[in-house]
Amino acid sequence: MNKLKLTLLPALLISLVGCSSTPTGTEMETQGSATVVDPATPEYSGIQTTSLNRSEYLDPMDLTQAENLSQMTSEELAEMEPKGVFFPVIYFGFDQFNITDDSLETIKFYAEILKANPTKTIKISGHTDERGSSGYNLGLGEKRASAVFDAFSTLNIAADRLDTVSFGEEKPALAGSNEEAWAKNRRVELLLK
Amino acid sequence: MRLKNVLLSIAVPLLMLMSTISHAVLTIEIDEGYDNATPIAVVPFQQPNTLSAEQDIANVIASNLRRSGYFKPVSEKKFPEQPFEVEQINFAKWHSVDTDYLIIGQVSEQSSDRYQIDIAFVDRLRKKVMLNKRWKNIRGSQLRKVGHIMSDAIYQEILGIQGAFNTQIAYVTVQKENKKKVYTLEIADADGFNSQTILRSYEPIMSPAWSPDGRNLAYVSFENGRSEIFIQSIYGSFRKKLPAFKGINSAPSWSPDGTKLSMTLSKGGNPNLYIMDLKTGKFEQVTSDRAIETESDWSPDGQTLYFNSDRRGQPQIFAIDLKTKQTKRITFEGGYNSNPDLSADGKFMSILHNNGSGLNIAIYEFETGDVYTISDTFLDESPSFSPNGEMVLYAMNRGGRGQLAVVSKDGKASQVLKVKNAEVREPAWGPYVK
Numbered sequence: 029m030n031k032l033k034l035t036l037l038p039a040l041l042i043s044l045v046g047c048s049s050t051p052t053g054t055e056m057e058t059q060g061s062a063t064v065v066d067p068a069t070p071e072y073s074g075i076q077t078t079s080l081n082r083s084e085y086l087d088p089m090d091l092t093q094a095e096n097l098s099q100m101t102s103e104e105l106a107e108m109e110p111k112g113v114f115f116p117v118i119y120f121g122f123d124q125f126n127i128t129d130d131s132l133e134t135i136k137f138y139a140e141i142l143k144a145n146p147t148k149t150i151k152i153s154g155h156t157d158e159r160g161s162s163g164y165n166l167g168l169g170e171k172r173a174s175a176v177f178d179a180f181s182t183l184n185i186a187a188d189r190l191d192t193v194s195f196g197e198e199k200p201a202l203a204g205s206n207e208e209a210w211a212k213n214r215r216v217e218l219l220l221k
Numbered sequence: 222m223r224l225k226n227v228l229l230s231i232a233v234p235l236l237m238l239m240s241t242i243s244h245a246v247l248t249i250e251i252d253e254g255y256d257n258a259t260p261i262a263v264v265p266f267q268q269p270n271t272l273s274a275e276q277d278i279a280n281v282i283a284s285n286l287r288r289s290g291y292f293k294p295v296s297e298k299k300f301p302e303q304p305f306e307v308e309q310i311n312f313a314k315w316h317s318v319d320t321d322y323l324i325i326g327q328v329s330e331q332s333s334d335r336y337q338i339d340i341a342f343v344d345r346l347r348k349k350v351m352l353n354k355r356w357k358n359i360r361g362s363q364l365r366k367v368g369h370i371m372s373d374a375i376y377q378e379i380l381g382i383q384g385a386f387n388t389q390i391a392y393v394t395v396q397k398e399n400k401k402k403v404y405t406l407e408i409a410d411a412d413g414f415n416s417q418t419i420l421r422s423y424e425p426i427m428s429p430a431w432s433p434d435g436r437n438l439a440y441v442s443f444e445n446g447r448s449e450i451f452i453q454s455i456y457g458s459f460r461k462k463l464p465a466f467k468g469i470n471s472a473p474s475w476s477p478d479g480t481k482l483s484m485t486l487s488k489g490g491n492p493n494l495y496i497m498d499l500k501t502g503k504f505e506q507v508t509s510d511r512a513i514e515t516e517s518d519w520s521p522d523g524q525t526l527y528f529n530s531d532r533r534g535q536p537q538i539f540a541i542d543l544k545t546k547q548t549k550r551i552t553f554e555g556g557y558n559s560n561p562d563l564s565a566d567g568k569f570m571s572i573l574h575n576n577g578s579g580l581n582i583a584i585y586e587f588e589t590g591d592v593y594t595i596s597d598t599f600l601d602e603s604p605s606f607s608p609n610g611e612m613v614l615y616a617m618n619r620g621g622r623g624q625l626a627v628v629s630k631d632g633k634a635s636q637v638l639k640v641k642n643a644e645v646r647e648p649a650w651g652p653y654v655k
Contacts, residue, residue: 123531123535158600158618159580159600160536160557160559160573160580160602161516161529161536161559161560161573161602161603162427162428162602162603162646162647163427163428163471163472163485163515163516163559163560164513164515164516164529164531164536164559164560166427166441166448166469166471166472166485166492166515167469167471167485167487167492167513167514167515168513170468170469170487170492170513171491171492171513174487174490174491192468193446193447194447194448194468194469194487195425195443196427196448198425198427198443199425204621205599205600205618205621
């Protein structure tokens with residue numbers, strides 16, 4: 029039963045993955061995107077960076093497992109009624125990196141998905157708001173990503189399926205220098221791959 | 222008592238001029254100057270009318286002196302005469318002008334794009350020529366540099382402190398091109414002119430740090446999806462990625478002798494300080510705390526690293542003796558102290574500081590342990606001392622976008638540097654270059 033239940037989750041997640049393709053999500057992809065400019069060349073014409081390929085990046089989940097749905101009884105399907113689908117973002121207080129109980133529910137949700145989909149990995153990206161020094165914030169983003177990594181580990185997700193990265197204050201989800209934007213920017217983004 | 226925006230009207234014609242040169246140029250607005258700034262008469266030079274306004278050395282010198290906050294160039298309209306040689310000065314005529322000093326000069330074209338420049342700095346009261354300098358065979362593109370060198374000499378003559386006009390700054394710009402963020406790493410003269418892009422990327426660029434000889438920048442680039450440290454030459458095309466480890470690779474800082482780089486790595490699980498020997502490539506772990514330990518800067522003798530750590534809960538500045546490995550806490554005042562940058566003489570440290578009214582730039586004085594806030598702008602960060610320790614360059618937010626500001630060490634004079642249509646951040650003031 030539990031196994032069947034989990035097979036549906038990927039289908040539910042498709043929309044979530046779609047949601048994560050906000051500007052911050054797509055910017056994560058990088059392949060040789062920097063260009064060195066020789067100051068001796070006075071005129072630098074245009075950008076020589078490679079363009080991002082959105083479809084490659086999103087790597088949609090395997091839908092074939094959704095076929096299992098037909099094997100479920102109506103009773104089982106009723107039980108499948110999602111009690112809560114968790115948006116793949118975990119928020120933090122100012123200068124904090126502790127995982128709250130609510131955050132742990134989000135992490136558990138994705139841990140179950142990982143358990144149900146052994147080939148999937150998850151990218152854990154730590155971010156901060158713009159306040160404070162950027163070097164410290166890069167460290168703080170790392171602490172946030174590590175805290176989520178540790179939570180996945182205690183839920184028995186193998187370390188090689190967890191990829192952490194910190195962007196510090198460099199990639200805000202929401203522009204603006206106010207409490208609303210700051211609260212949205214103090215976060216860890218989860219991305220299934 | 223601050224003369225907010227009083228000098229702005231003088232700067233406006235210059236700004237309009239600058240904006241026509243290039244859209245990427247940094248423009249400077251003077252925010253505040255000293256009430257008692259010294260009046261100084263910079264007489265327009267005699268020069269070929271083929272020179273552009275940008276090549277006007279008298280203008281370069283006047284702007285530099287004004288930006289320092291210590292000087293107030295006298296309006297040209299008040300000049301009784303326009304001498305360009307010392308012998309031409311009729312001192313009697315200048316009695317009615319409120320100025321102690323005169324700067325006069327001439328530029329003559331020796332051959333195609335080769336100029337001779339003569340500049341004299343005269344003490345009007347004592348009727349004495351303090352400086353009289355000549356440059357020969359100078360290219361048109363180097364005329365501003367002559368103005369900066371002369372500004373440094375005049376500054377030193379009057380104040381007894383080496384000027385920092387003939388120096389460069391590095392900074393990062395962020396702008397949207399086709400709805401995509403583009404980051405650039407730029408270098409420019411200290412007055413914002415001659416900006417040049419040395420790196421463009423779709424991914425963030427952070428923490429530029431000048432090598433002590435001013436020839437290289439170490440910085441952090443996310444071009445491979447995560448923070449990694451690179452070293453790139455200012456002149457030429459040398460670029461090298463340092464060994465990158467799991468986690469963050471960040472906050473590089475050169476040792477005073479240029480042989481080592483301190484940095485923050487989290488390969489051990491927590492962000493800690495490491496030192497890389499640039500000759501051998503060997504890494505030495507310096508701190509091993511569970512806290513965030515980062516943004517290190519070296520003491521001038523290379524024996525101590527100053528850094529910030531939140532091992533007590535919130536970031537505070539600590540020092541570690543590199544021989545004994547003894548750590549001691551430096552800052553106690555304020556709930557947030559980070560990003561130390563030591564003055565070249567090691568007597569002061571500029572820091573990001575919260576004294577309860579927000580994040581601002583402050584100076585920590587080692588002798589007394591005093592901390593005093595010198596900036597009053599919004600969302601300040603990344604303080605960087607001028608090489609003479611007189612000014613601090615930093616990043617702030619005004620009108621919803623990132624700009625740079627320069628503030629005097631006592632907080633009384635300040636300017637704003639901004640780039641049209643772009644955010645500017647992560648500034649670093651370069652060293653004196655021999």
